[in-house]
Amino acid sequence: MKTEDNGKVNFSYHTKVVRNPKLERLQYNYLFPEISARELQHIRKYPNARVISLGIGDTTEPLPDVVASSMANYAHNLSTPAGYRGYGAEQGSKELRKAIAETFYKRMGIKDEEVFVSDGAQCDISRLQLLFGSNMSIAVQDPIFPVILALSHAYIDSSVIIGQTGDVDTISGRYQNIKYMKCGPQNGFFPNLSDTERTDIIFFCSPNNPTGHAATREQLEQLVQFAQDNGSIIVYDSAYAVYITDGRPRSIYEIPGAKKVAIEISSFSKIAGFTGVRLGWTVVPEELLYLNGFPVINDFNRIVCTCFNGASRIAQAGGLASLSSQGFKGVLSLVDHYKQNAEILLQTFESLGLKAYGGINAPYLWVHFPGSNSWDLFNEILEKTHIITVPGSGFGPAGKEFIRVTAFGHRENIIEASKRLTALLS
Amino acid sequence: MKTEDNGKVNFSYHTKVVRNPKLERLQYNYLFPEISARELQHIRKYPNARVISLGIGDTTEPLPDVVASSMANYAHNLSTPAGYRGYGAEQGSKELRKAIAETFYKRMGIKDEEVFVSDGAQCDISRLQLLFGSNMSIAVQDPIFPVILALSHAYIDSSVIIGQTGDVDTISGRYQNIKYMKCGPQNGFFPNLSDTERTDIIFFCSPNNPTGHAATREQLEQLVQFAQDNGSIIVYDSAYAVYITDGRPRSIYEIPGAKKVAIEISSFSKIAGFTGVRLGWTVVPEELLYLNGFPVINDFNRIVCTCFNGASRIAQAGGLASLSSQGFKGVLSLVDHYKQNAEILLQTFESLGLKAYGGINAPYLWVHFPGSNSWDLFNEILEKTHIITVPGSGFGPAGKEFIRVTAFGHRENIIEASKRLTALLS
Incomplete structure (x- = not known):
């Protein structure tokens, strides 16, 4: 498909069906594609780096x-x-x-x-x-x-x-x-x-x-x-x-x-x-x-x-x-794992003097960096620690001083991320 | 929930949200509930009967x-x-x-x-x-x-x-x-x-x-x-x-x-x-x-x-x-099983002098009983053979002389159904 800049393609035939005007109103959000692109760029630049993702929230631990x-x-x-x-x-x-x-x-x-x-x-x-x-x-x-x-x-x-x-x-x-x-x-x-x-x-x-x-x-x-x-x-x-x-x-x-x-x-x-x-x-x-x-x-x-x-x-x-009863015990221990991850991250940010919201009753942390620009923060953290986060400004102008961090991950990655963040930010 | 005849219930509080008018247009079709009700009635009447369903089309054979x-x-x-x-x-x-x-x-x-x-x-x-x-x-x-x-x-x-x-x-x-x-x-x-x-x-x-x-x-x-x-x-x-x-x-x-x-x-x-x-x-x-x-x-x-x-x-x-390649062989032999079922049913109806459509390239047969009323047919077949079918009139007035029969089923049920139908209709 030869896609032109406006998303249309160069085929000669088209139907007479009018595109659903509701779908025309939908805005594309380039946050996660943009993060992926920067991650790819980073991996090309540092092929041997051990990149840790605290970006998209996805479960990582095996099922009971x-x-x-x-x-x-x-x-x-x-x-x-x-x-x-x-x-x-x-x-x-x-x-x-x-x-x-x-x-x-x-x-x-x-x-x-x-x-x-x-x-x-x-x-x-x-x-x-x-x-x-x-x-x-x-x-x-x-x-x-x-x-x-x-x-x-x-x-x-x-x-x-x-x-x-x-x-x-x-x-x-x-x-x-x-x-x-x-x-x-x-x-x-x-x-x-x-x-x-x-x-x-x-x-x-x-x-x-x-x-x-x-x-x-x-x-x-x-x-x-x-x-x-x-x-x-x-x-x-x-x-x-x-x-x-x-x-x-x-x-x-x-x-x-x-x-x-x-x-x-x-x-x-x-x-x-x-x-x-x-x-x-x-x-x-x-x-x-x-x-x-x-x-x-x-x-x-x-x-x-x-x-x-x-x-x-x-x-x-x-x-x-x-x-x-056995299954739910296993499930709660999975939840506990992620909650402990969140606690590690929360303590990390607090020990660095940063205000982090969430992380207690939720697997996400919303970290405030007063006076910062979140894409600059994202870039600096990625460049210097090989950690992927989510820049707050991707969620709107008011998020520009925040990054979102997920607590879903393997424990060794969370601990390693904590060390790297401490080294960078302390 | 105390349901009244009009589907409304006797709770004192209601929201101010207006029901989606598109859903108000939806007609309820009572065909399959009606079939289920008659099946239940039949089982109560003949608790020891071996009822065979050629009604709803659902697969019956184990996976490869x-x-x-x-x-x-x-x-x-x-x-x-x-x-x-x-x-x-x-x-x-x-x-x-x-x-x-x-x-x-x-x-x-x-x-x-x-x-x-x-x-x-x-x-x-x-x-x-x-x-x-x-x-x-x-x-x-x-x-x-x-x-x-x-x-x-x-x-x-x-x-x-x-x-x-x-x-x-x-x-x-x-x-x-x-x-x-x-x-x-x-x-x-x-x-x-x-x-x-x-x-x-x-x-x-x-x-x-x-x-x-x-x-x-x-x-x-x-x-x-x-x-x-x-x-x-x-x-x-x-x-x-x-x-x-x-x-x-x-x-x-x-x-x-x-x-x-x-x-x-x-x-x-x-x-x-x-x-x-x-x-x-x-x-x-x-x-x-x-x-x-x-x-x-x-x-x-x-x-x-x-x-x-x-x-x-x-x-x-x-x-x-x-x-x-191994899986698809297994899958095609499942399809072949149902196609042979269809062939058995097709031959049964043809040997009885009835015109049946489908059944060659599809797992359904559409059987014509000229001059009949399909709910009467449904009832007669159920009463005398313990077989569930689908009456054509449930699909609209033009279906009143037809019944739909599915070829999904265990082979022994299809053969038994064929015998019972032959005994009834010949």
């Missing part, structure tokens, strides 16, 4: 034996007459729905039938957008740096695709018709709800990526009250909830009344190392109703049955094993 | 050893430091994309990069609808019985969800703004294109479900020419193509010029018995351009990266193994 074995056994059994299985339920197996409800929503009154198993949170966000359609008004957290949300969880991009937004403002990089709720250190990473406009949908991610902030109980009580007062629906992303260990809520349903106003999406990716296995879930309570009294769960069930055909049954077997 | 082993090994290796893998590419692994291109599109000039691995054809149809958006005009085959398409592949329902259609006509059960292209025995199961209106998108499934008709080369040449003349995009569903053994095209890209006008979706489900494993693919050629010259593949790639996070890597390992 019992989880891998359960998937291996399930797969093996598919070659036997007794073990072969065809289509499963679109909503996931009864056993797994029950295990999710019992493990994550005990005493919150979430029923098995309100849990929909998926192939991951990102995919379910897109199915939720199909559910909502193009006429919804939406709000997203603005953890100083709005675009990260589009990168990490596609809230914004999927909203653009479904048609909820207007055009992008070329100066701010923000879309019309999306309300950005500022969440920074100045307000405890929680929006000032008294001056927040009502929207139909409020996307809220806790623990947050990239700031690493886990909302407190009081904050979530405010959020649920705000949604009830406005008749809004909260889409609560709890993909990192298992990293919370200081008593803050791990689910929005810990807040009384949340079932009337909230959908919760979550994932086995960062809990159980399933980034490549693909498994997640979404909870839609029966109590959540549209203005006309129609249950949202009925429509979501229809979307799941029409636009999805169930998560791989092998992945579901792994999910079930990871929630068994 | 080499395929199951490759998935088991991949899963097992995820518990080892050397074998652990995190996120894969959203578009699928390079190896699998290459193997699909080489196995199914040899000498058709399809590049590896034009193949997007998915978790199944149904999911990709929904992603294609996100690609197209709500302003597209669409056409679907009307194999006498339009609703089957909504059931089997969600073309219509996903169009309704994305907003391409108007309201449903309560008498015909058809949606406004969808063109239904009649395909019956009278026209060789191929639409009369000379009186077919232009649409942006043409959904075309071959071999067809339920009629079992595989389009001939001449028919597909006409279709491609028609699309070129009109500047339309064909979405070609080839999920059953591997059942074609009489030389008819297995891919739309066997037709010269198709790459300029056609997307092809396909699946490992019915090829390799992956209905529960979940793996498919979509081909978007670089030559396929919108009116403004922009490549469709660029937008589809964006949709895949935003709304999908890749098929399970374990399933992908199985897909790759099923395309290895």
Whole structure:
């Protein structure tokens, strides 16, 4: 394909089909491609360097034996007459729905039938957008740096695709018709709800990526009250909830009344190392109703049955094993590994006199370098320590003094990174 | 949940969010729930009967050893430091994309990069609808019985969800703004294109479900020419193509010029018995351009990266193994098993003097019972033979003299079904 600069190609024939104008509005974000390009350049320059990535957050540690074995056994059994299985339920197996409800929503009154198993949170966000359609008004957290949300969880991009937004403002990089709720250190990473406009949908991610902030109980009580007062629906992303260990809520349903106003999406990716296995879930309570009294769960069930055909049954077997008592012990020790990584990094930055947010209830650190330019920082760190980070300005102008660092990695790499950063920055 | 007749529930609180009007247009189809209810009733009446299902088409035979082993090994290796893998590419692994291109599109000039691995054809149809958006005009085959398409592949329902259609006509059960292209025995199961209106998108499934008709080369040449003349995009569903053994095209890209006008979706489900494993693919050629010259593949790639996070890597390992030389032999012997089932059923109906369509290049038979009512037929067959079928009238009024029969099943069940049907109908 001979691509010209404008992305068009030199073929003589074209159809008469008009490109979807919603897709024309989508902005391309060059942050991660740019990081990859600089990494490649660096490797060419220093072919023998041991490059350590604290960039993209991806799990690195092997699965617990019992989880891998359960998937291996399930797969093996598919070659036997007794073990072969065809289509499963679109909503996931009864056993797994029950295990999710019992493990994550005990005493919150979430029923098995309100849990929909998926192939991951990102995919379910897109199915939720199909559910909502193009006429919804939406709000997203603005953890100083709005675009990260589009990168990490596609809230914004999927909203653009479904048609909820207007055009992008070329100066701010923000879309019309999306309300950005500022969440920074100045307000405890929680929006000032008294001056927040009502929207139909409020996307809220806790623990947050990239700031690493886990909302407190009081904050979530405010959020649920705000949604009830406005008749809004909260889409609560709890993909990192298992990293919370200081008593803050791990689910929005810990807040009384949340079932009337909230959908919760979550994932086995960062809990159980399933980034490549693909498994997640979404909870839609029966109590959540549209203005006309129609249950949202009925429509979501229809979307799941029409636009999805169930998560791989092998992945579901792994999910079930990871929630068994032995499996969950293994899973928690994986989480503990990454949390210790985060602690090492946090101590490193603090001992260097730098302020780092997150890292306690989340596998991300958001590190402040007052007066710096984050791309310069990225370059200097890469050049002098062979460590990949993520420059904050890639997430918007307000991120220009920050870098994001992931705690996902092998321990020896984290320790080595800590040494190199200490040598550079002390 | 206390459900009232109108689907609303008796909770006092409701949000102020208006239900997506597109979802309000969706019609519920009670065919398969009704069949299940009657099956249940039958089992209660005859608790000792050996019920045989020739209803829903689901694979029944174990996977080839080499395929199951490759998935088991991949899963097992995820518990080892050397074998652990995190996120894969959203578009699928390079190896699998290459193997699909080489196995199914040899000498058709399809590049590896034009193949997007998915978790199944149904999911990709929904992603294609996100690609197209709500302003597209669409056409679907009307194999006498339009609703089957909504059931089997969600073309219509996903169009309704994305907003391409108007309201449903309560008498015909058809949606406004969808063109239904009649395909019956009278026209060789191929639409009369000379009186077919232009649409942006043409959904075309071959071999067809339920009629079992595989389009001939001449028919597909006409279709491609028609699309070129009109500047339309064909979405070609080839999920059953591997059942074609009489030389008819297995891919739309066997037709010269198709790459300029056609997307092809396909699946490992019915090829390799992956209905529960979940793996498919979509081909978007670089030559396929919108009116403004922009490549469709660029937008589809964006949709895949935003709304999908890749098929399970374990399933992908199985897909790759099923395309290895040993694996593909095993896969073809599975297909052969179902084709022999179809032949047994075809001979059964023919020996009874009944006209059955399909069953040669497809795993479905569409059996004509002139003068009959298909629900009566369904009931009589169930009552007297304990066999579940699918009544044609469930697919629309024109199906009232037909039943659909699947060839997916264990051989002993097919032979037993054949005996019982012969005893009943001869």
